[in-house]
Amino acid sequence: MTGVPEPVGESGPAAPLLELRGVGKSYGTIDALRGVDLVADAGQVTCVLGDNGAGKSTLIKIISGLHRHTAGELLVNGRPTSFASPRDAQDAGIATVYQDLALAPLMSVWRNFFLGHEITRRPFGRLDIARMIRTTDEALRGMGIEIADLDRPVGSLSGGQRQVVAIARALHFGARVLILDEPTAALGVKQSGVVLRYLARARDAGVAVVFVTHNPHHAWLVGDHFVVLALGRVVLDGSTADLTLDQLTAEMAGGAELTELRHELGA
Numbered sequence: 703m704t705g706v707p708e709p710v711g712e713s714g715p716a717a718p719l720l721e722l723r724g725v726g727k728s729y730g731t732i733d734a735l736r737g738v739d740l741v742a743d744a745g746q747v748t749c750v751l752g753d754n755g756a757g758k759s760t761l762i763k764i765i766s767g768l769h770r771h772t773a774g775e776l777l778v779n780g781r782p783t784s785f786a787s788p789r790d791a792q793d794a795g796i797a798t799v800y801q802d803l804a805l806a807p808l809m810s811v812w813r814n815f816f817l818g819h820e821i822t823r824r825p826f827g828r829l830d831i832a833r834m835i836r837t838t839d840e841a842l843r844g845m846g847i848e849i850a851d852l853d854r855p856v857g858s859l860s861g862g863q864r865q866v867v868a869i870a871r872a873l874h875f876g877a878r879v880l881i882l883d884e885p886t887a888a889l890g891v892k893q894s895g896v897v898l899r900y901l902a903r904a905r906d907a908g909v910a911v912v913f914v915t916h917n918p919h920h921a922w923l924v925g926d927h928f929v930v931l932a933l934g935r936v937v938l939d940g941s942t943a944d945l946t947l948d949q950l951t952a953e954m955a956g957g958a959e960l961t962e963l964r965h966e967l968g969a
């Protein structure tokens with residue numbers, strides 16, 4: 703992190719784990735995000751929806767330390783924060799599972815599980831392979847995942863299994879905010895169900911989940927809060943208490959606000 707975050711009046715147990723206030727991001731002359739507000743609370747699933755080019759990935763990259771925002775504030779536990787690198791975001795308890803880059807396909811399941819967290823043995827610092835395999839097995843079984851041979855390359859698992867291993871890994875290493883970029887985009891109904899169940903498990907374990915998706919039905923199955931982006935702006939922000947699935951679906955399909963916005967921006 704760049705410098706020690708300054709404590710602010712709102713910090714304390716009631717502050718959300720993660721908050722974006724008026725966040726903007728310009729790539730040269732392109733405004734990918736403008737004035738975006740987002741809150742991710744512990745034990746809640748916040749869904750970020752939007753059409754192609756809406757700014758979803760840009761938002762994720764800012765939260766996970768890959769890009770810096772050019773306007774607004776990012777707060778972690780109520781403290782203004784700026785991540786200089788993905789490592790900073792990880793150190794703050796933020797784990798991101800990318801759709802395709804979640805795991806290294808040629809490496810074994812256990813090796814992927816411990817990537818960046820390898821256990822070594824004293825005094826020579828050799829890898830403690832037996833312990834890593836055992837721990838991976840325990841962690842996956844603890845989450846109800848059965849993978850018979852943990853020496854298998856991750857690339858030989860199904861898309862759903864890969865996502866679930868990546869989620870289990872993030873939880874095992876203490877993620878408090880879990881960001882998933884389109885985890886069900888390439889999956890069929892059954893595999894999507896597998897991933898959505900684990901996403902709900904993470905939420906039930908008290909993790910703040912940020913679920914990025916094109917699919918309002920998937921969002922509705924697990925979401926507590928919904929933020930719809932269009933052309934980099936928030937066009938809908940609501941929860942299960944004040945929204946219906948029909949409204950969410952209509953907004954995704956291109957609601958009145960989107961048409962108005964296109965008009966205003968001349969897009």
Ligand SMILES: Nc1ncnc2c1ncn2[C@@H]1O[C@H](COP(=O)(O)OP(=O)(O)OP(=O)(O)O)[C@@H](O)[C@H]1O
Nearest residue numbers: 729732733734752753754755756757758759760761
């Ligand atoms: N590195 C970049 N340089 C310049 N423009 C970019 C860059 N990354 C994204 N953009 C632009 O910013 C806007 C938002 O893109 P972003 O990838 O965040 O959208 P998205 O909602 O993730 O879209 P998709 O659903 O297609 O993944 C788009 O206009 C895109 O062309």
Ligand SMILES: [Mg+2]
Nearest residue numbers: 755758759760
């Ligand atoms: Mg994207």
